[in-house]
Amino acid sequence: AQKVTQAQTEISVVEKEDVTLDCVYETRDTTYYLFWYKQPPSGELVFLIRRNSFDEQNEISGRYSWNFQKSTSSFNFTITASQVVDSAVYFCALSEAVQGAQKLVFGQGTRLTINP
């Protein structure tokens, strides 16, 4: 069975600090996809990134970066120079690769608070 674990329930940092959100996953599939979503106070789940299991290159998008390591089954998310607007709940998710189907398995979420 697939499982995603976000061990950090809550993180609080001061603005401009760097912060890393951990995500560890379990799957028996050799082909799978990993996602990060952000849930701001408005409630919507905002898509941040999708990564397939064959692409282990790290990705950087502005202040956001993602470190995918198959050897440790981790897909960690780092925010550099955090800002108050980054405050949200962040979810990591996993889906298997099945033709014509997609079901996301979510972690418990990490509530990130950036203090001014």
Place this chain on the structure above:
Amino acid sequence: EAGVTQFPSHSVIEKGQTVTLRCDPISGHDNLYWYRRVMGKEIKFLLHFVKESKQDESGMPNNRFLAERTGGTYSTLKVQPAELEDSGVYFCASSQELGLGGNTIYFGEGSWLTVV
């Protein structure tokens, strides 16, 4: 382009009553999903429509939940009769035609249901 829209955003009903949640997916998205997050738990998959057909309804908790997508456009999720444990956030999501399970899934803001 409009995102996934859900109605109502909040609903408070008494135990035993009926509630119907509506979801309008992104225009042109054949795939529509329902997920929910009950208090303190992970976001969990409920079901997946491809156009008007139910592709996967393995996550539906019991027969008090009925989802429909007539005409392959918007979808409704009815809970009848509602129980206290049904309280939570119900997310709708949509995606374009699926390949090998790796499409980006776009979520709405969720419908917050409170059963008292």
